[in-house]
Amino acid sequence: MDDIGIGTLILVALATPVLAIAGFIIALVQRSEVRRLTAQVRVLDARIAALKAPPAPAVAEPAPPAPVQEAKPSEKPAPDATAKPQPVPSAAKAKSGLEEALGARVAVWIGGLALMLGGIFLVRYSIDQGLFGPAARVVAGMLFALLLLAAGEWLRRNERTSRVGGIPAAHVPGVLTAAGTTTAFATVYAAYALYGFLPPALAFIVLALVATGTMLAAALHGPMLAGLGLIAATALPALVSTDEPSAWGLFTHLVFVSASAFGVARIRSWQWLMVAASSASFAWAAVYVAAAGDAGSAPALAAFTAAFLALVGLYHATAPLRDEDAARIDWASNAVAAAFGLLAIAVAVIEDHRTASLVLMVLLIAGELALAIWRRRLALLLPAAAITGALAIFTFNLASWLLTDPTTAFPFPGEAAALPSRIGSLLSLSAILGGMIGGVGLALAWRQPEQPLWITGARAGGAVAAPLAVLAVTYWKVAAFTPDLRFAAVAIAVAGGFAFLTERFARREAAYAMLAAATAATATGTVAAIGLALATSLREGFLTVSLAVLAAGIAWVHGSRRIAALPILAMTVGVVVLLRTGLDPLMVSQGIGTTPIFNGLLWAYGLPAAAFATTAWLFGRQGQSRATGLFEGLALLYASLLFAFQIRHFSTGGDLRSASASLGEVGLQVMTGCLIAVAAQRLSLSRPGSVLRVGSMALGALSMAGGLFGLLLAVNPMFTRDSIGNGLIFNELIPGYLLPALAAGALSLHSHGRRPKWYVLAAGVLAGLLVFALISLEVRAAYHRPILSVGTMSAGESYAYSVVWLVYGVLILIAGALTGLRELRLGSAAVITLTVLKVFLFDMNGLEGVLRALSFMGLGLALVGIGLLYQRLLFPPRAPVPE
Known part of the structure; x- marks a missing residue:
């Protein structure tokens, strides 16, 4: 029998006791539910009987008033059933609070700790004095533990619940039981570790029974025992060592301990206990996989993962129906199931993605989906499964396969490509995971349209994210981000499917308003799939341009189909384009040509600027103010980048990445920035509060800073050894100072009365300084051109400065x-x-x-x-x- 068959049999054997424990828990829960319902029926019967009782007979004549008698001092007035209980005076509370807390609670806890330490010190004393042999010490310890347990149980059966001053008294039976279980655990461990009376396997079983029994006793004695038992049970694998660690032994122990914790958590509504047990078990599994995980432990890990998913299901199967009807998110259960779903990936990884391990992984993810289908409160497991699927594809290592596996042809028409033989496994797994998760989520959203918005959103969102994420990671692994039209074709097909579903969901929104979440999810998937198709087929500037055009397309679609998610999607695409440009503004520096103006920069930046301007215009007509503002700003930005890079291209002969900048280039940049700011300012006049207003001011301020620090300091020919040319008047000083001075002056004049005073004054001062620098440098050029920083000033030159400054x-x-x-x-x-x-x-x-x-x-x-x-x-x- 192969490993899978053995693993299946072991999984069945492991599930049998778990189901037994679950049955016991279900019985307890159902019994409490029956008692509660019986009490409610009795109350209702009493109310019905009161309503059916005949009214009191009417009195014909009023009876004479009874003589008034003095109430005797010993008589007490009858209690008023409707009267509210009188609050305890604050002084009495303050007087009794500390005393009650110390006497009723703290003293009991300290007493229990003293009993534990007393047992330990007694054993220690017997060892130091040599009074008893090892066997007698173990027997004495167990007798003391049994005595404490018996005392705790006797007190529990004869106790009376008491509350003193509103503060619950410490649970004395629970303290005694905790002391007894602690003593029993320590005694058994001493028999194993100190005296060698017990072999490791038997010691492990006995200690596990003590720890699990402690946890089960918490259902009767309180949360302290639950925490104590969980700590002991989870620490047990580290206490009992063996030369041959067994994955089956470790995982079986963790499943039984967790099943007990889940049961107590359900009976007492202690969700913290469920989370704590799950966290400890997951940590042990992660440590085992990292330290000793090998191919042989994959079946055990798969069985362990399946058992935990089953525990989460049983935990919710025993929940009252009112919890499910409330349809609130159970964050803890979703997190636990999602975490153990990730262990399914480890099953495939430690088996090097063999076919059998991939089947187990898919089945485990399907179990995660089954929980999401079964309980609405676990709907977040759908997006969690999408993340798990993408991570599963990410773990494939194709590089190692290329070195070890035979290759097979996976050609594109007209070419041949050699890929690993197991590439089929990767592609098949991608299709299965994407289709399974996406199909389940969309089917649930379609068949149950009346669900709350967050449930529909989680289902549809996970369904849309799964195929896109899986396809993107598969493309990364197979094509390594090189253009591949095959993946682009798949993405287009996915986009078409999502577009069809968007239309269908949108039509049903009139009857089911909650489907707006599904419409938004599928619309997002449509746009994302188109973007993925562009990313898999285009590169660098082509991708940026295509995404910008995609934003305009979304705005156009929104004009005819007012889907609320479309403006948000368009803005998201715009931000993605902006981030892409920010990562590498010179992404099209290669292959744009050397021809001024008519080069690759026109489509790389001019086309996005036009697309964003069109998008802003379309959204403006549709009343989408936020989207309009964003795309107005993007249009202004890309128009500015177009002019800036065209000037750079012209000044450097096509080398956009040149490290140097000339005086003429900086001057043209300042001039262009000021003029674009003026144009944007004029466009913003008709729309108060427009983004263009802020953008034009920002561009103007940036241009003024460039003129001040760039032209007057950084590239000033008096501070550099750069040549301005041999012309007396027509030299580089004209584009370097005259043209930006005129543009700054235009900015100041046009801003007068429309912009803050400091802004207008700053532009005017810059214009004046640039003209002053121009006439001064022209005088210098008359004596020392073409290098102005070389040569001494003569008397005639000094007199010329005075003349031109005075005339100016x-x-x-x-x-x-x-x-x-x-x-x-x-x-x-x-x-x-x-x-x-x-x-x-x-x-x-x-x-x-x-x-x-x-x-x-x-x-x-x-x-x-x-x-x-x-x-x-x-x-x-x-x-x-x-x-």
Whole structure:
């Protein structure tokens, strides 16, 4: 008989005692339910009898009033059934609270601990004094344990439940029972570890029975025993060692312990106990697989996983029906079943993905799905199964197969490819998992449309995620992210199926509103499948462009089918494109050509910009303000990137990744940024609060920062050894300073009255500084071109600076007078003040002869003229006021 047959028989044998325990638990639960229902029936019978009782006979004449008698002091008034119980005075509570807590609870706990330690110290004393032999010590320990257990049981049967001052008294029988089980466990362990009376196998069984019995006793004695028994039971495999560790022995022990814990958890409604037992068992399984897992332990691990999934099912089978009717999420049970579902992957991994192990893995995942079908509170197991399926495909190692396995042809039409012989197993597994999980989830969502929204969403979401995730991971493993039209064809087929289901679910929303979750899930799956098809067939910029066009397509579909999820999906696609660009903005740097303007940048950035603008326009017409704003921002961003990279391409001859930047390039970048900011600002005027408003301001601020720190500092030819060309006027200073100055001035003028004052002033100041740098550098170029940073300044050059600065200041003043802009007049004052300081501080010492005289004469005439301008045009004298 093969391993699978043996494993199946062992699984049946293992399930028999588990089912017996489950039957005992079910009987207890049903008995309590019968008692509760019987009490309710009695109450209802009493109410019905009261309603059927004949009314009291009417009195013909009123009886004379009874004589009033004084109540005797010994008489007590009859209690009022409707009166509320009087609260205990706070002073009395404060007086008795500490005393009751210490006397009724803490003292009992400390007493129980003292009993445990007393037993241990007695054994220790007997050992130190040599009073008894090893056998007598073991017998004495067991007698003391039995005495404590008997005392605990006697007290339990004769106890009276008491509550003192609202605080429950400590459970004395439970404390004594805990002391007894602890003493028994320690005694058995001493007989094994210290004296060697018990072989490992027998010691393990006896200790397991003590620990499990302790946990079962918790159903009668309280949660302390449950925790104590669970700790002892889960620590047992580490206490009892053997030279030949057995997976079957370990997993059988963990299943029995967990079954006991699950039963007690159900009887006493202690979900924490179920979670704790599951966590401990899962941790042991993970440690075993990591440390000693081999091919021989796969059947045991599969049986262990199946048993735990069955335990979760039995735990819910014994739950009251009202819990299921409430349809609340049982987070703990979902987490436990999902965690053990992951162990199914380990079954295949330790068997190196052999066919038999893959079958076991699929069956275990099917068991996880069965729980999700059976109980609505376990609906989250559907998306958990989707994650498990994707991880299962991820664990395949095709590289090792290529080295060890024979290969077979798996060709695309017109080509030949060599792939491992087990590639069929991988592809078949992908199809089975994707189809099984997806089919189950969608069938449940379709057949049970009246379920709560979260249940329908979990089912449909898991069903959609499974085939997409499995297909994506399979493509990764087989094609290693290289374009493969076969996977693209499969993705398109999946997208078509999801699109069909989206339409069907949308039509049923009028009758079943909860199906909106399924419609959203399938619509998301349609878009994701199309994106996956693009990702498997395109690369780099092609993928980005295709996703941008996909967003426009979603907006167009939303115009005719108002599915609520579509705008969110379109925005998600937009964010994905943005993230893709952020990871590598120069993703199309190779193969775009060297032709200016008409190159690959037009489709790489121009087409996404146009697609996003179209998407914003479509969503704007549909009243989708959030989506409109996002795509307006994306359109502005990609239009800016298009111009920026086109300038970069033109300046570097097509080398977008060049590390250097010239003066002309930076100047054109600043100019373009300012002009795009102006254009976006104009577009935003018709829509207050538009994203374009914020985007235009951000782009303008970024451009101004580039002009200030880039043009005036980083690439300033006075600080570099870069050539500006041999032309006196037409050189690199024109695109480097004049053009960005004009653009910054346009930004300032257009922002006046529409943007914050600081923004308008900053743009104007930048324009003035760039013009000032231009005229100064042109003077420098007249003497030292083409390298401006080389050479000393002559007297004539120094005098030329004074002249052009003074003329510039006067021109700014005239412009301010004509336009009425006070900012221009202030700028003029700053330039003229700088010129005056230069003449008096530098020209006086630096110039000699006629140049010094001409410098002061020119400055004097200019200042006099400026004064007349202010007197006649700006501030004319006022007419005298008649007396």
